[in-house]
Amino acid sequence: MNTVDPHTLTGAYALGALPEHEAAQFARHLARCPACDLEVRELQETAARLALAVAEVPPAGLRARVLAALPEVRQLPPVPHRATVVPLRPRARPRLPYLAAAACLAAAVAAGGLAVRAQHEADQQRDRSTRAEQQTAALSALMAAPDATFHTTALKGGGSGTVVVSEQQGRTAFVYHGLPKLPEARVYQLWYSREGGMVPAGLVETGRAGGAMLLTGTPRGAVGVGVTAEPRGGSSRPTSPPLALVPV
Amino acid sequence: MPVAARGDRSPVPRSGALEDLLDRVSRGDQQAFDNLYTAVAGTVLGLVRRVVRDPAQSEEVAQEVLIEVWRSAARFDARQGSAMAWIMTLTHRRAVDRVRTAQAAAVRDHKVGLGSYTPPFDEVSEQVERRLEREQVRRCLHQLTDLQRESVTLAYYRGYTYKETADLLGTALGTVKTRLRDGLIRLRDCLGVSA
Numbered sequence: 001m002n003t004v005d006p007h008t009l010t011g012a013y014a015l016g017a018l019p020e021h022e023a024a025q026f027a028r029h030l031a032r033c034p035a036c037d038l039e040v041r042e043l044q045e046t047a048a049r050l051a052l053a054v055a056e057v058p059p060a061g062l063r064a065r066v067l068a069a070l071p072e073v074r075q076l077p078p079v080p081h082r083a084t085v086v087p088l089r090p091r092a093r094p095r096l097p098y099l100a101a102a103a104c105l106a107a108a109v110a111a112g113g114l115a116v117r118a119q120h121e122a123d124q125q126r127d128r129s130t131r132a133e134q135q136t137a138a139l140s141a142l143m144a145a146p147d148a149t150f151h152t153t154a155l156k157g158g159g160s161g162t163v164v165v166s167e168q169q170g171r172t173a174f175v176y177h178g179l180p181k182l183p184e185a186r187v188y189q190l191w192y193s194r195e196g197g198m199v200p201a202g203l204v205e206t207g208r209a210g211g212a213m214l215l216t217g218t219p220r221g222a223v224g225v226g227v228t229a230e231p232r233g234g235s236s237r238p239t240s241p242p243l244a245l246v247p248v
Numbered sequence: 249m250p251v252a253a254r255g256d257r258s259p260v261p262r263s264g265a266l267e268d269l270l271d272r273v274s275r276g277d278q279q280a281f282d283n284l285y286t287a288v289a290g291t292v293l294g295l296v297r298r299v300v301r302d303p304a305q306s307e308e309v310a311q312e313v314l315i316e317v318w319r320s321a322a323r324f325d326a327r328q329g330s331a332m333a334w335i336m337t338l339t340h341r342r343a344v345d346r347v348r349t350a351q352a353a354a355v356r357d358h359k360v361g362l363g364s365y366t367p368p369f370d371e372v373s374e375q376v377e378r379r380l381e382r383e384q385v386r387r388c389l390h391q392l393t394d395l396q397r398e399s400v401t402l403a404y405y406r407g408y409t410y411k412e413t414a415d416l417l418g419t420a421l422g423t424v425k426t427r428l429r430d431g432l433i434r435l436r437d438c439l440g441v442s443a
Contacts, residue, residue: 011429017403053385056294
């Protein structure tokens with residue numbers, strides 16, 4: 001490494017491809033080389049995109065096992081000397097403010113077990129995953145839109161939902177979590193609230209407590225997104241008071 | 249934290265959902281962790297699976313990573329990058345540790361060297377590429393030269409050091425280092441991560 005311009009190691013370092021001792025050595029170099037440091041950060045953000053591209057659906061038991069372990073785990077305090085390590089140069093932030101959000105939704109789709117698939121239960125598996133992938137891509141694009149906004153709310157009756165809207169993309173997503181099971185013959189239905197009334201915007205897949213879905217129709221002109229419990233198959237107008245109404 | 253002046257055209261980082269969640273997690277908020285899990289578990293597991301391959305071990309490593317996120321959430325520093333990049337760096341490191349430990353154990357136990365550890369690399373890059381879920385990443389990977397793409401995917405998705413990558417590709421060490429960097433820079437620009 002001594003014979004090489006250390007700057008060329010930014011890529012290998014960001015990809016985790018340096019052996020331990022060289023990584024440690026390069027980390028020390030980073031402390032003295034702001035340009036390398038900035039490049040490494042950007043390349044690490046880029047690597048995270050590679051990770052997003054291979055997201056999978058986690059097995060059902062994993063969440064429970066992780067959550068069960070938490071009470072036993074003692075959380076670390078913040079780094080005590082943080083004030084002294086504030087960089088002397090202007091704040092350098094990677095230029096990917098939307099990445100985390102995109103990641104969030106893309107992974108939520110995967111985590112939600114492809115809840116975005118259409119309602120034809122008889123569809124073949126392959127069709128499902130193809131559609132799910134397309135939906136994932138559309139959801140990611142939505143999240144990546146510079147104008148995407150997030151609106152989170154609790155649902156009456158339990159669970160929570162986040163409505164993500166992009167006017168530019170002309171799309172809306174609903175990311176939900178912890179939705180209680182409804183009585184047999186009912187489903188969660190989404191609505192755009194527009195001037196003059198509620199417009200149907202899709203059904204949450206039955207029996208799924210968490211996931212993400214694209215709403216049908218565009219958010220243009222909508223002042224809010226509502227959630228109701230409707231008879232199976234959905235309704236053309238709400239037949240029950242909203243469980244949530246999110247202004248957008 | 250400085251507030252960007254109005255009219256400043258540099259992108260003002262909005263406080264992302266993940267960063268907020270991580271902040272709450274660092275203060276022991278289990279509900280926030282549950283949400284964070286929903287957001288990242290699939291990506292954590294996906295990356296671990298690429299590197300570790302064995303499903304049972306991958307799940308184990310993913311579980312460790314997610315618990316580590318809970319444990320060390322307070323160490324996340326938003327000034328250093330996004331929450332997703334922080335979590336993925338952690339994930340990749342853990343996955344690679346597991347593989348390298350297993351290799352070391354294999355060397356110890358069976359006296360086999362790294363030379364005998366030669367994964368079928370054609371299958372690797374094909375699989376990696378076939379399974380990319382995001383069109384944008386796929387498109388951008390295809391804009392790399394073959395050597396850039398192979399270097400980047402072997403190093404990241406398979407967890408090889410640059411030396412192992414060079415061996416696999418039959419390429420000089422210095423060349424692989426350079427390809428890892430310029431390949432990743434090209435990806436960065438293609439994906440719009442550039443400064």
